[in-house]
Amino acid sequence: MTASTAGAPEGAPKPDASAKPAGASAAGTPEGAPKPQRSATLTFAQAVLGLQALAALFATLVTWGLSRTTEVSLSTGWIWGGGVLLMVALFYIAGKQKLRWGRIAGWVLQIPMIVAGLIVPAIAVIGVMFLVLWIMGLRLGGRIDRERAERLEAEAEVTDER
Numbered sequence: 001m002t003a004s005t006a007g008a009p010e011g012a013p014k015p016d017a018s019a020k021p022a023g024a025s026a027a028g029t030p031e032g033a034p035k036p037q038r039s040a041t042l043t044f045a046q047a048v049l050g051l052q053a054l055a056a057l058f059a060t061l062v063t064w065g066l067s068r069t070t071e072v073s074l075s076t077g078w079i080w081g082g083g084v085l086l087m088v089a090l091f092y093i094a095g096k097q098k099l100r101w102g103r104i105a106g107w108v109l110q111i112p113m114i115v116a117g118l119i120v121p122a123i124a125v126i127g128v129m130f131l132v133l134w135i136m137g138l139r140l141g142g143r144i145d146r147e148r149a150e151r152l153e154a155e156a157e158v159t160d161e162r
Helices: 040-068 076-095 100-108 111-118 121-161
Strands: none
Touching: 040 076, 040 100, 040 111, 040 121, 076 100, 076 111, 100 121, 111 121
16 A cells, blocks of 8 residues: 555545646647647658558568569578568658658668669569659648648738737
């Protein structure tokens, strides 16, 4: 029995040390305040890199299958090592998109799947498709973020006039 529960009757709920004051959310903002929207650029970049990591898994499986039929002359270790390394890198960098170097690394990670087309040409097609998605996600996400900022600024001006 601890000091905080010494006087409490048996079966009574124990006080929660992490309890927030009334009217506060988990993020520390008041309950009535609107939660700030997540950046569209960040969302698009993370989604593209995450999906590209899954595509790298499937590309690894295809390459491994072709190596078993002797259509690809790479050892199993190189295939799985490179594939897993690329998948882990894509997932890791997807989580680092808030940082400037994370965005640069995202650009760099577009290269391996295109270069893998030297081994299996179909992988280059998929790599180019993800490069196009990456470019579109960054451009459209930037446009959406700018439009959101303009809308919030206009709303702030309207509320200031009142």
